[in-house]
Amino acid sequence: MTDQPEDPGERISEAEHAVMEALWEASPLTATEVSDRVSEARGWSLATVKTLLSRLVAKRAVATEPDGRRFLYSPTIERTDYVDSESRRLVDRLFGGRAAPLVAHLVEAEALNEDDIAEIERLIREFRK
Amino acid sequence: MTDQPEDPGERISEAEHAVMEALWEASPLTATEVSDRVSEARGWSLATVKTLLSRLVAKRAVATEPDGRRFLYSPTIERTDYVDSESRRLVDRLFGGRAAPLVAHLVEAEALNEDDIAEIERLIREFRK
DNA sequence: GCGTTACGACTACACTCGTAATCTGAATTG
DNA sequence: CAATTCAGATTACGAGTGTAGTCGTAACGC
Numbered sequence: 001m002t003d004q005p006e007d008p009g010e011r012i013s014e015a016e017h018a019v020m021e022a023l024w025e026a027s028p029l030t031a032t033e034v035s036d037r038v039s040e041a042r043g044w045s046l047a048t049v050k051t052l053l054s055r056l057v058a059k060r061a062v063a064t065e066p067d068g069r070r071f072l073y074s075p076t077i078e079r080t081d082y083v084d085s086e087s088r089r090l091v092d093r094l095f096g097g098r099a100a101p102l103v104a105h106l107v108e109a110e111a112l113n114e115d116d117i118a119e120i121e122r123l124i125r126e127f128r129k
Numbered sequence: 130m131t132d133q134p135e136d137p138g139e140r141i142s143e144a145e146h147a148v149m150e151a152l153w154e155a156s157p158l159t160a161t162e163v164s165d166r167v168s169e170a171r172g173w174s175l176a177t178v179k180t181l182l183s184r185l186v187a188k189r190a191v192a193t194e195p196d197g198r199r200f201l202y203s204p205t206i207e208r209t210d211y212v213d214s215e216s217r218r219l220v221d222r223l224f225g226g227r228a229a230p231l232v233a234h235l236v237e238a239e240a241l242n243e244d245d246i247a248e249i250e251r252l253i254r255e256f257r258k
Numbered sequence: 259g260c261g262t263t264a265c266g267a268c269t270a271c272a273c274t275c276g277t278a279a280t281c282t283g284a285a286t287t288g
Numbered sequence: 289c290a291a292t293t294c295a296g297a298t299t300a301c302g303a304g305t306g307t308a309g310t311c312g313t314a315a316c317g318c
């Protein structure tokens with residue numbers, strides 16, 4: 001079959017990820033709108049954001065839809081999937097692929113407070129159901 | 130005070146990290162020993178490992194100690210600290226700095242199986258004590 | 259209609275990374 | 289002592305990244 005849909009695409013860099021976050025928060029957006037939303041925090045020029053958008057389009061992580069003389073940009077991948085793959089990478093790299101040691105580490109590093117732990121217990125109970 | 134000790138140093142790249150793992154497992158090691166331990170899995174030449182070692186020394190993540198005509202290499206940072214900072218980076222970037230959502234994500238993505246969850250509960254109980 | 263904008267496309271450029279090869283000097287071997 | 293060898297230092301080099309600037313063209317304001 002003539003492919004055309006899907007396409008995992010290469011990895012998304014950190015700067016590109018910031019752009020993705022803007023698009024996951026709201027889309028479609030124009031380049032200027034994306035810029036308005038990310039330049040603020042990152043101190044980027046519009047040109048920089050445009051470059052990042054093109055690279056994301058090249059990586060097929062973002063799709064464009066023409067809107068008159070300009071483009072509307074939308075993510076083609078779900079944030080959940082991205083988060084999942086990034087989390088997995090970390091777990092693979094640092095914890096031998098096992099997620100439990102990561103949680104153990106977070107507990108030991110006191111990255112989790114009482115509320116977090118209570119929340120986790122709740123999630124586990126929920127999951128068990 | 131004339132500094133000179135410590136120095137967090139720049140970020141460690143992924144290839145460099147593989148070298149760090151070898152040194153965390155055993156140190157001090159010579160360049161050849163490190164190479165023997167990592168080249169296997171990565172398919173790197175000794176030259177590559179030497180380059181990575183120099184870069185790690187430049188970043189002050191690894192220290193050298195002369196041993197005759199050669200050097201013995203040892204990590205200057207603890208694996209725990211590295212794991213901690215990498216985990217934090219992920220949590221900051223993807224979960225707004227809160228670790229609980231990461232665990233929630235792992236549970237939902239079914240990255241955790243029953244054993245993992247049991248283990249986490251054990252850790253939590255342990256932590257509570 | 260014509261100058262001014264607004265946009266995407268193309269170009270730029272220094273720096274990091276992955277992956278080595280080569281150079282240089284010292285040590286070891288005959 | 290000369291030849292070989294081994295180790296670190298230096299150099300290489302293409303791909304990817306961060307961070308823009310410039311070009312060309314189509315639309316919009318007057």
